[in-house]
Amino acid sequence: MPRYRMTVEYDGGPYVGWQRQENGPSVQGAIEAAILSLSGETVSIRGAGRTDSGVHAMGQVIHADLSKEWPVFKLQNALNAHLRLAGERVSILEVEVVGEFFDARFSAERRHYVYRIINRRAPLALEAGKAWWVPKVLNHEVMHQAAQILVGRHDFSTFRSAHCQANSPVRTLDRLDVTRNGELIEIRATAQSFLHNQIRSFAGTLKLAGEGKWTPEDVRAALEARNRKACGPVAPPEGLYFMQVDYPAVITDRRKRTQVNGDDDLS
Amino acid sequence: MPRYRMTVEYDGGPYVGWQRQENGPSVQGAIEAAILSLSGETVSIRGAGRTDSGVHAMGQVIHADLSKEWPVFKLQNALNAHLRLAGERVSILEVEVVGEFFDARFSAERRHYVYRIINRRAPLALEAGKAWWVPKVLNHEVMHQAAQILVGRHDFSTFRSAHCQANSPVRTLDRLDVTRNGELIEIRATAQSFLHNQIRSFAGTLKLAGEGKWTPEDVRAALEARNRKACGPVAPPEGLYFMQVDYPAVITDRRKRTQVNGDDDLS
Incomplete structure (x- = not known):
């Protein structure tokens, strides 16, 4: 078969x-x-x-x-x-x-997502439903700085939906980059696996940093709280894109791979 | 007022x-x-x-x-x-x-349009209604070469809808560039004004050149025929975007501008 x-x-x-x-x-x-x-x-x-x-x-x-x-x-x-x-x-x-x-x-060895924000005064016509519209001016450099605090191996309980079914809240975040191209801000996230709502929780929290409501140190405190209540508002789903999955060049043993990899991915 | x-x-x-x-x-x-x-x-x-x-x-x-x-x-x-x-x-x-x-x-001194083609085997899911899906491989360099024949001041009767209400079929096309970025092909058209369906007629005709069905010389013959029947099929509307309008830095006399500019624009 x-x-x-x-x-x-x-x-x-x-x-x-x-x-x-x-x-x-x-x-x-x-x-x-x-x-x-x-x-x-x-x-x-x-x-x-x-x-x-x-x-x-x-x-x-x-x-x-x-x-x-x-x-x-x-x-x-x-x-x-x-x-x-x-x-x-x-x-x-x-x-x-x-x-x-x-x-x-x-x-799967690695999963890549992009979260797209359109940062402008005017609502979205052409991109309605395809990005998160944020009218307040965001400082993407501060967002990127705050994002670097989240990179690495952490207990991400703060950034995990109450409905998340994963056994462990610990994940290794390989990359969380924030870049701007005109009015488009992109958050690129890479990890072997993500917790439920993890990237949207990141995006909602980083938006607070971009607005100046939170400092990068507030983001660190939220991470260290390991408590869902410390999270910023979860960003809406329409900004999130599942972009790519990496697999080992040669997969020779399925059982081995199953052990190597995390238990779930419900971003 | x-x-x-x-x-x-x-x-x-x-x-x-x-x-x-x-x-x-x-x-x-x-x-x-x-x-x-x-x-x-x-x-x-x-x-x-x-x-x-x-x-x-x-x-x-x-x-x-x-x-x-x-x-x-x-x-x-x-x-x-x-x-x-x-x-x-x-x-x-x-x-x-x-x-x-x-x-x-x-x-208006100049109008800028882009016509977007997504050139890939798979139909469009995310971009449905936002680009023309062309599954057959297109040679964008041949399309660009053919497009250069159309640039300049010409009688564009071939590339004009039967419903076009403009007084004259003569227009000056400032730019018609074809570029590729991965699966996206963009046709960028600039002129003071366009005839009805002119850019979609260009796009449909250039697609024939990209497929190898027409040579650039066939495109020249179509232009010189000054006959609607010589045109390739008109490309669908969903690929066309009205991008920008240029105005004189200082507009001092409205009547003067009215004389300077063409009579219509119904792309």
Whole structure:
């Protein structure tokens, strides 16, 4: 039974999130329905990150086991045709055949997200639903300085949703860079895995630093409090994009990878 | 009666176009309704370019005469609040007070548009409605080469909609550059004024050159035919963005400017 790895783009706006749920349409459900229409198979696919409702992806990675051997371009085009027919805002960017040892979630070595803020007086027309509109002028250099306090291995209880199911609040944050290009401020976050709402909690807190309401030292105190109540407001989902997942160049042993990697990712 | 110049961004998707029409919601109508809600005044505003249904703007310029003197930030914020309340995808980016000699349409010296193509196998999810999806690989260098044939003063009858109301098909095209950045191809067009559908006609024709179906010499033959039937297919509206309008640094005489400039702009 061949295993396919797929890279997926989606507009998170119309969905309850990545994961199949009772309360509305999900990205996972949309792709599983496209596979069912195409091949008649009821499959359960797995994604590298369980993005929340409204969160977008440019590089979500999934794997799916299908009974048939498909030429990869044919499978990609056929799934995209079914997704378009169903009116879904989901697109399969790439398909590869992988060995059964590849697991989109458990083989992941590193996950990359971007949080986009548009910092201007005027509300968003073209980018509505695709970025967080912040009218008050933000100092992105102070935001970047505050962000560096969060980089490294920490107990991130402060920046974790009350609904987070991960066993441990400890994570290693590899990168949290804040840059500005005109009115666009981007926060780039990289880690092996993230806690639920971690990046949106960072973004909401860094915004307070950018406005001058918090100093970088206040951000440090929030981190050290290890208490959800010390967090700034959680930033809205529409600014968050799941960009890329890194896997080891050679995955030779699935069990080994499962041990190496963290337990979850629910940004 | 003070005259206000405003820079406007909009998502053209939900509108029948810039201009107020009987058959559906227009951008002009949305702004006029916001002014009416705000000040009780029924005004008729004028825009620098009459964009078609589905065409977007990042820098449309309009002027409006209001009876009251408003602080510019207050007017901007109040109009944006009314636009948001009405669910419009229109945002006022900037407001300035200008003299009565300023006319958004007739004072314009140069108009800048961008046509965006996303050139990749996979359909658009995040950018759906915001670019033209072209799955076949395009050679942007050949497109640029073909575009240079169109630059200059020509009879553009080939690249003009049958519905174009301009008196003359002669225009001076200052710039038509084609560049690629990854999967994004941008066609940047600058002229004092454009004919109806001119840029979308260029984009559809240049796509044929990029695919290798037409040579640059075929594009020259199409231009020289001065016949609408020689044009490639018109590209869809969702790739087109009205970016910027240039005005003379000092506008001292409105009548003079009216003579200097072309009669129309209906890209």
